[in-house]
Amino acid sequence: MEGGAKSYGNSKFNKICGNTIKINSYNYVSGIYISCGSDAIVSNNDINLFSKNFAYGIVAEYSELLGSINNCSNITISANTIDATSSMVYGIELFSIFNVNIASNIITTLSNASYGIVGYGCYNHNVIWNDISINGSDISIITNNFDVIGTGHAGICYIKNSNNLTISNNNILSYYVLGGDYAIRFDDSILVKVLLMDLN
Structure with a gap:
């Protein structure tokens, strides 16, 4: 297990900007990881990852197990370049994070399956002007995935x-060898509050 920049436990007002991160790991790799943090800016980072099994470009999550006393919110993820190769890739993963702007990121993956941007239990996100290119071959090859989001393939x-x-003005190329992939997917979400704009 290897990772780049990390921020843990009720951290606030942090900026992770202008870094070049290159990691090659056997099992698991994470470029930037924010746990239980708020009011953070992650921008203009160049992240290049290779791992045999799992790769995470940028992760922001809330976890009671890590002792957070506040909601995790007000995070901007912008103008980052993420290039990841692994069996399962999560370009940007967000878990129970509120008030997030994800803008002008370039995400490229080569994998058995990938999520370009994926969120679980999230509220009030603006996902705009991102360039996402994900390439997958076969989800069934991936085993022992303990991520609560699970295995899947979608931009x-x-x-x-x-x-x-709000998801608007993104450029998404989702390629999956077996077919049945998604550019944009919602599952068990409140669809009446979801605004899909043109030009995706």
């Missing part, structure tokens, strides 16, 4: 009661 995906989402 942008929000699940588990995610709502108040």
